[in-house]
Amino acid sequence: MSTGFHPLTIAEVRRETADAVSIRFDVPDALKPLFTFRPGQHLTLRADLEGQDVRRNYSVCVAPQEGELRVAIKRVAGGLFSGFANEALKPGMVMEVMPPHGAFTWAFDPQAANRYVGFAGGSGITPVLSLLKSALLAEPKSRFTLLYGNRDTASIIFLEELAGLKDRFIDRLSILHFLEDEEEEVELFNGRLDRAKCAELLERVVSVADIAAFFVCGPGPMMDAVEQSLLERGVARDKVLLERFTADRPDAAQAAATAARAAEAAGAKVTLVLDGRRRSISFDPALGNILENARAAGVPAPYACKAGVCATCRGKLVSGKVEMGANYGLTAAEVEAGYILTCQSVPVGADVVVDYDA
Ligand code: FES
Structure with a gap:
């Protein structure tokens, strides 16, 4: 990994929801080899805000096959960088960006006929979307099931894009949405992805034995619930890939x-x-x-x-x-x-x- 920051011009700022944007960067030809990414990886962005050197990691939300470099940034309460990104970033501005890195990724193989499952919560969809699209684009015989938890419909990032992908890959992509604050007719889809819900899903919806890899990203409690439920059902630890955005403060x-x-x-x-x-x-x-x-x-x-x-x-x-x-x-x-x-x-x-x- 190259450790330095490079100035990249913002080509596009797209509003994804009321509190999330995606940012597309222009990558000059000379930097293209350095900014080649693997699905699910992230970029470190740097800015001087309120007199501080502020750095944050944001995951790519695109597949390498899409030919663009784009990250998604959700505003978090009191978040210095995410607030700045959601309010102030405009096309033409230059940001300091570190080349892609991160181990939440998978080497997709065009010959493979695999099944993958993604568990995403809120903005945790970002790297999972990158992996999902890569799986479908790189492996024509593979299937992907996405289990995606959100507060309500308005807060679902990439809702339209996911619907488009579902139409495009109708036989190979399944998407199940779980909403905490909205009542669906089918009880299974109501509420958060907690331990009980995960256990139920693994019982009724996902046959764990057939799955090549589980990609998990979201709030800590959701990730813990998914991880525990998978391990309890005998899934090998190396099949469970986790991407955490935050950690608890040490006691x-x-x-x-x-x-x-x-x-x-x-x-x-x-x-x-x-x-x-x-x-x-x-x-x-x-x-x-x-x-x-x-x-x-x-x-x-x-x-x-x-x-x-x-x-x-x-x-x-x-x-x-x-x-x-x-x-x-x-x-x-x-x-x-x-x-x-x-x-x-x-x-x-x-x-x-x-x-x-x-
Ligand atoms: S700076 Fe993030 S793990 Fe050390």
């Missing part, structure tokens, strides 16, 4: 444990490799983690959420040991391969080497 005990680990690492030598350059620093526990130490030393290590969710700060631990706090952003395979979230990691012992280019 006081966790925060104290992290601070204690950081204190033990005082003065430890940490070597950072970024854009081919090596730099060694002495770990300062007051800064909390490897990412903050890197940035304080002038190493422009990438980041967005600083909460263990987005994996923008990912680096490969090529020697030494670290302890990592929250990890919502790396897959088990990435952890196995030695990747760490530097915003959550403190060195254990000396001679830690972290490669951001790997």
Whole structure:
């Protein structure tokens, strides 16, 4: 992954619902290789707002086959960036954008005849839509079922596009909407995607044994309910792909444990490799983690959420040991391969080497 930001011009701002827009970027030819994305990945956008360097990750809502780069941004209550995006962004404006990254993706194969299921809640539809369209476009023999939860009809992002896709892929796409605040005739479609509803769906609607992958993105409680229900029904963990947008704040005990680990690492030598350059620093526990130490030393290590969710700060631990706090952003395979979230990691012992280019 290239770690730098690149200025991209906004080609289009499309209002999707009263509180969500999608943004299409112009990608100049010279940057096209860098901005080639896999379905379900996200971009980190950066802006200076109210005197702060604000960074947020937004998922692509298109398939690579569609030939455009577009993300969706839903306004969240009090959200500095999402409010700015929904009110102020206009075509012609230039934004700082980091190339696509993220492991919530799938290598679709034109020969495959698979079944996929997407569970989406609210703006969690964004990466799921990218995966859904990619599955249908890339694999002519595959099918996709989307289970999509929202408050009410007016808040459904991509409602029309989904209806169009359903017409286009009539034999291969099923979409079931679940609404919390509107009464449908069929009781199954009323209410939120909680544990009981998921269990019922897996009993009545989805035959889990036939599914190649489940793509899950939405509010935390919904994702937990879906994940637990799938695992309970014996679905293998590696078939359940999760994309979290937010994490709970660590509680006081966790925060104290992290601070204690950081204190033990005082003065430890940490070597950072970024854009081919090596730099060694002495770990300062007051800064909390490897990412903050890197940035304080002038190493422009990438980041967005600083909460263990987005994996923008990912680096490969090529020697030494670290302890990592929250990890919502790396897959088990990435952890196995030695990747760490530097915003959550403190060195254990000396001679830690972290490669951001790997
Ligand atoms: S900055 Fe998002 S996981 Fe570290």
